[in-house]
């Protein structure tokens with residue numbers, strides 16, 4: 052039987068699933084729709100790669116691999132919730148928790164010293180960082196705010212911090228020596244294979260990556276971040292933040308850029324604590340400090356030293372913080388700085404959050420302050436500086452009047468930077484890095500120095516063709532101007548522009564307003580239209596897809612959780628992502644402390660509706676179409692009646708909002724006249740839900756206010772988590 056696959060993930064979305072999925076299953080059961088769950092949580096992904104360490108009854112299937120295969124087939128219909136892209140501290144915490152639950156998986160070896168450890172490390176490294184999305188994304192992305200969401204925001208605007216023209220907030224980015232300035236790019240004429248070689252100053256050759264195939268028409272590019280330039284940039288910025296009296300904050304994407312960005316993060320920590328590292332470097336090496344995992348790693352490792360030594364080093368650290376600029380805080384109560392954990396501040400969410408808050412971040416006293424946002428590589432930093440300049444000039448955006456910016460993003464088959472981690476290297480010694488094809492031609496070459504970060508990206512031709520088509524289709528469907536955010540002066544973009552100009556000819560573009568603008572010009576063009584209430588589609592590469600689908604939604608509708616995020620898979624299936632944001636770790640904290648889940652599942656409602664529509668088309672199932680349409684109507688009603696989760700314990704939360712969705716959905720099904728059986732079934736359910744509304748809401752709200760336990764963070768106890776997420780006996784019995 053055809054089915055819809057529902058993913059079980061992590062943190063807030065996984066909690067929400069425990070409440071929402073039973074509703075969905077109950078509602079679609081009579082329509083011949085099978086819902087199957089696949090577990091791609093961090094915990095399950097760890098267990099899946101270590102069967103040889105587990106008892107028979109502890110082994111789990113590799114659901115991610117199964118879904119990765121499915122995504123390439125026409126029958127794929129996958130609802131994908133956000134999942135943890137684990138930084139090393141998160142990975143280690145998950146390992147520890149699983150071990151405490153009796154799973155005898157190995158520790159993560161920081162330094163793999165023998166073959167066994169190398170094998171273990173390589174298995175973990177496949178799980179690390181953004182390891183799920185790139186596997187499932189066998190298509191390009193189409194993300195937009197549905198009309199109902201946009202209209203709701205216009206009538207009920209979220210808070211927007213005012214912007215003043217004398218704000219000292221700014222973006223600091225490199226003007227030489229970074230990835231942007233060193234990029235070289237070529238388009239591959241005929242299929243070939245390539246290898247990546249490092250040659251040191253004595254002519255000794257090391258293979259960085261063995262021969263792998265390239266397809267005809269692929270664009271490849273390579274570039275290098277100079278360690279020297281990076282360190283000198285950080286030194287300048289630390290001093291400048293101090294001089295200007297603004298917070299120092301670093302914004303990276305350590306999850307998707309899981310090889311390069313932790314290294315860059317580490318350099319920032321070392322520069323910020325320069326005197327400490329100068330004095331205690333030997334000690335740090337001895338205890339295995341690795342600040343690529345953040346300053347928090349140093350804090351943890353210090354505990355291994357004798358108390359007197361700890362005290363001495365702590366005093367040196369305190370002195371360094373005193374001497375340096377103030378630093379942006381993730382949690383000022385707990386003393387967690389922006390440099391503690393690479394996964395705490397992730398650029399796509401962190402920069403828009405700052406822009407929404409008058410360009411300010413929290414300082415150590417828990418007060419908002421102007422900020423220097425440090426984004427070392429200048430490839431995309433300009434979009435944030437242009438937005439900030441725009442706000443300084445025009446004031447904050449006004450959600451009641453502003454237009455919207457849907458995005459068509461190139462991401463299929465690990466396109467561009469987000470597929471580069473297996474071709475990213477921290478350079479061992481001075482020399483050159485060459486990309487050499489099967490005939491021995493050198494396609495790309497850089498001079499490099501010890502510690503530089505060199506990387507290569509691939510962008511396949513078929514995804515580019517599909518992306519151009521998707522852009523034209525979207526521009527036509529919504530009759531909106533579309534801008535390709537590409538810089539003709541950047542090597543990779545120049546190659547891409549050639550292809551766009553070719554492939555646009557395959558489509559009827561008459562009457563469409565299609566342009567190609569550099570990211571900075573595109574930002575200004577788009578923002579100028581936005582404040583006039585005009586819409587502009589952004590057509591972008593993979594990184595800007597990620598950045599723009601948090602930036603504009605957060606400004607327009609307060610969060611990217613309310614986005615419709617569709618991935619039409621290139622082989623005909625559908626991947627329906629639930630919103631454009633992440634897994635909101637802060638929401639789990641609140642649930643555990645006060646049994647209130649402020650997570651909004653709106654993205655999930657929207658995704659399910661399009662998944663049902665897709666299901667109905669593929670399987671000729673008219674009931675699925677009705678279920679999808681009525682779900683959309685119910686979602687609109689939910690918005691109108693303001694039944695989204697509140698942020699405060701004791702008030703309607705995620706669970707209560709699911710109840711209302713269920714009630715409205717049943718009412719819509721009861722009032723439609725296209726399918727008699729559905730009408731009959733849901734008339735009775737709708738009545739029972741409405742009759743018991745106050746009892747159910749009381750049951751859902753009264754339990755809030757006290758701490759709860761779910762028996763694990765990464766691998767919660769099923770019975771406990773279900774109990775917590777389904778606390779209304781009345782509601783549960785109606786669903787049964």
Ligand SMILES: NC(=O)C1=CN([C@@H]2O[C@H](COP(=O)(O)OP(=O)(O)OC[C@H]3O[C@@H](n4cnc5c(N)ncnc54)[C@H](OP(=O)(O)O)[C@@H]3O)[C@@H](O)[C@H]2O)C=CC1
Pocket residue numbers: 132133134135136137184306394395396397400401610611612630631632633634635636637638649650651652
């Ligand atoms: N598609 C995916 O799988 C993605 C996964 N991630 C992963 O998610 C984790 C956290 O990432 P982070 O960058 O902090 O971004 P998040 O999007 O998880 O969180 C940022 C903030 O946005 C708000 N928010 C996000 N989603 C919702 C929602 N559904 N309802 C209400 N508010 C919401 C919350 O604000 P507030 O706290 O003010 O309520 C939240 O703290 C990381 O592990 C990251 O790798 C990140 C992006 C995409």
Ligand SMILES: O=C(O)CCC(=O)C(=O)O
Pocket residue numbers: 136180181182184185306307399596597600631632
């Ligand atoms: O896969 C990830 O780590 C994050 C993905 C993301 O942020 C996005 O697609 O918007």
Ligand SMILES: [Mg+2]
Pocket residue numbers: 399400597598601631632
């Ligand atoms: Mg994102």
